[in-house]
Amino acid sequence: MATSNEFMDLPGRLIVVEGIDGSGKSTQLDLLHKWLRSEGYVTVFTEWNSSPIVRDTTKRGKRKQLLTPMSFSLIHAADFASRTHEQILPALQAGVVVLADRYIYTAFARDAARGVNRKWVRDLYSFAPPPDLALYFHVSLEESIRRIGAARAEIKFYEAGMDLGLSEDISESFRLFQGRILREYDTLCDEYDITRIDAHQSLVTQQVLVRDLVEPLLEGMPRREVTNVPTHLQTGYVSLAAGGGL
Amino acid sequence: MTEVRFYGEPPPGIDQDWLPGRLIAIEGTDGVGRSTIISILKDYLEANGWGVVDSGLRRSPLVGPGIDQAKEGHTLDPITLNLFYATDFWDRFERIMLPALQAGMVVLADRYIFSLMARAIVRGAAREWLEQIYGFALIPDQTIYLDIDAEDLVLRILERGFDFWESGGDYLHDRSIYDGFMQHQREQLHEMSRMADRYGWDVVDARGTIEEVFEHVRRAVMPTVESMSRP
Numbered sequence: 001m002a003t004s005n006e007f008m009d010l011p012g013r014l015i016v017v018e019g020i021d022g023s024g025k026s027t028q029l030d031l032l033h034k035w036l037r038s039e040g041y042v043t044v045f046t047e048w049n050s051s052p053i054v055r056d057t058t059k060r061g062k063r064k065q066l067l068t069p070m071s072f073s074l075i076h077a078a079d080f081a082s083r084t085h086e087q088i089l090p091a092l093q094a095g096v097v098v099l100a101d102r103y104i105y106t107a108f109a110r111d112a113a114r115g116v117n118r119k120w121v122r123d124l125y126s127f128a129p130p131p132d133l134a135l136y137f138h139v140s141l142e143e144s145i146r147r148i149g150a151a152r153a154e155i156k157f158y159e160a161g162m163d164l165g166l167s168e169d170i171s172e173s174f175r176l177f178q179g180r181i182l183r184e185y186d187t188l189c190d191e192y193d194i195t196r197i198d199a200h201q202s203l204v205t206q207q208v209l210v211r212d213l214v215e216p217l218l219e220g221m222p223r224r225e226v227t228n229v230p231t232h233l234q235t236g237y238v239s240l241a242a243g244g245g246l
Numbered sequence: 247m248t249e250v251r252f253y254g255e256p257p258p259g260i261d262q263d264w265l266p267g268r269l270i271a272i273e274g275t276d277g278v279g280r281s282t283i284i285s286i287l288k289d290y291l292e293a294n295g296w297g298v299v300d301s302g303l304r305r306s307p308l309v310g311p312g313i314d315q316a317k318e319g320h321t322l323d324p325i326t327l328n329l330f331y332a333t334d335f336w337d338r339f340e341r342i343m344l345p346a347l348q349a350g351m352v353v354l355a356d357r358y359i360f361s362l363m364a365r366a367i368v369r370g371a372a373r374e375w376l377e378q379i380y381g382f383a384l385i386p387d388q389t390i391y392l393d394i395d396a397e398d399l400v401l402r403i404l405e406r407g408f409d410f411w412e413s414g415g416d417y418l419h420d421r422s423i424y425d426g427f428m429q430h431q432r433e434q435l436h437e438m439s440r441m442a443d444r445y446g447w448d449v450v451d452a453r454g455t456i457e458e459v460f461e462h463v464r465r466a467v468m469p470t471v472e473s474m475s476r477p
Contacts, residue, residue: 053326057312057333066308069258070382071337075309078329085323115258123378127325 254381274392
């Protein structure tokens, strides 16, 4: 749709996090968000599958199990397109920092794990501005299952790839499907400029790494005076994601 | 259908290389009379013993309600709108058209991917991108194009009233509804006639009476329908 040249003049910075459920990416992004705000940077946060226009359709599709690999892929692309148009591009044009919890690589990994043609998915998302920094929080399948188990009682149908008929048993299906996604992410890290972070390290160690990577990108970004209003009372505040899941 | 072929990479979930039914796409712009013709053609074919399924835009159980709701707010950008329609198309293809083709029925598609592409192109989406996305579509056995010009079309629309989207209201601001309609339709018709050449459609003059147009369409589709074993 758009060539990458089209995005070269956008003054903002786009920082995205990727990883399977239980990798801790949302927690890391949340900590980054709070730090940037405390430093006075104007930030816009956007989350996978959250467009007010498209979200209800996706929800209905999931609840009624109407989604197949192709319609799953297309409706998530519609959601992403709507957020690109309404949140991401305007913020990049305005020259502020955009933080995205999951980006196009989530679609590349999940859709390919569902058997959708890899080139087709990449073409589908060619309207997306390329990120200035993409962080992949790599965690082993065992560790992610351990973390999810602690945070959530129930695995959802599509998260477990139950639509693919890999196994009748939802835990087993989840394991097989997430394993496929992990392999896709490995490939993506070679194909794209994605920084891999070992998500088995302590939360603080990872956050230090994240901030070191983000800091050089902040040069010239607009800052405002920091008020003494507690962060949780400021608009746009995002609560600490406790095993979010989508 | 002799062979299962797609415009681009084959989508997942379709294992057959051969389908017994026939897929006939009826293309044409807003208000040209597609639905009327399809409804008469369906009755005619059924009366002659063929099984017929018709499918029009925004009727998918997955996306139909979502598109209607989103369009009410007039807030959709061209890319999101197009992806909504692409989802709707795919959902109807998988849920309605494909099973009917597997069962040896005639599928009359009230618009196919082409209208969706034309709408997006006139709103500024890149042609190449659209061709890549819609590469998932099965190549129909036949595409009938109901051809009309904007001057004849507008006379029909006047009787039933103008529609915001059909008049390009979302992207042609500061124009009267008449000027918007004429410009939007001219551009769409231009796109569609390019596609008619490119994809080798059967063009039917849609300016006559319903009976005349139906007779043209009937003659055009019968060889395709009769290439199946007779009922």
